[in-house]
Amino acid sequence: MHRIDRPVSGVLILAKTSKALSRLGHQFKENEVDKVYWAMTKKQLPTTEGELVNHLGRNKAKNMAYISKKPGAGTRKAKLHYWLIGHLANMFLWEVKLVTGRHHQIRAQFGYEKSPVIGDVKYGYESQNEDLSICLHAKRMILTHPVKKEPITIEAPLPDSSVWQWFIEFDAK
Numbered sequence: 016m017h018r019i020d021r022p023v024s025g026v027l028i029l030a031k032t033s034k035a036l037s038r039l040g041h042q043f044k045e046n047e048v049d050k051v052y053w054a055m056t057k058k059q060l061p062t063t064e065g066e067l068v069n070h071l072g073r074n075k076a077k078n079m080a081y082i083s084k085k086p087g088a089g090t091r092k093a094k095l096h097y098w099l100i101g102h103l104a105n106m107f108l109w110e111v112k113l114v115t116g117r118h119h120q121i122r123a124q125f126g127y128e129k130s131p132v133i134g135d136v137k138y139g140y141e142s143q144n145e146d147l148s149i150c151l152h153a154k155r156m157i158l159t160h161p162v163k164k165e166p167i168t169i170e171a172p173l174p175d176s177s178v179w180q181w182f183i184e185f186d187a188k
Contacts, residue, residue, distance in 0.1 A: 057130075059099075
């Protein structure tokens with residue numbers, strides 16, 4: 016139905032029938048799906064809650080997104096909202112709600128703010144996590160059931176890794 020980057024954990028939506036695929040595809044295309052991620056960083060973003068709006072381009076050869084200061088050919092507007100939901104020592108846990116869903120959007124926008132996701136060397140973090148994952152988790156998606164036409168919430172527990180265990184208490188809230 017949609018994609019998450021290989022080193023990202025969390026919710027993934029699959030369609031069981033072609034009719035469901037079509038209906039869900041329409042919801043994703045029309046931005047009718049609420050997509051909530053959790054991201055962990057070692058540096059704080061500019062504020063404890065806010066909005067990031069940039070223009071993102073894509074370098075297909077390097078499989079990376081890049082920030083452009085101005086809209087232009089090959090760039091698309093990228094917008095997200097973020098909130099600080101936890102802080103321990105030098106680690107910050109953010110809830111991120113995507114308004115747009117661009118290639119590597121959270122990773123590129125956080126990296127641009129000099130607050131890369133932990134383990135994400137592609138966008139500025141200094142070292143990889145042992146398991147090559149990054150601390151970005153597709154926490155929750157809210158959408159309309161393609162047949163029953165009622166809202167459903169799909170939520171994924173945090174990965175069972177030592178890095179995420181620092182914030183396991185926030186997962187119970």
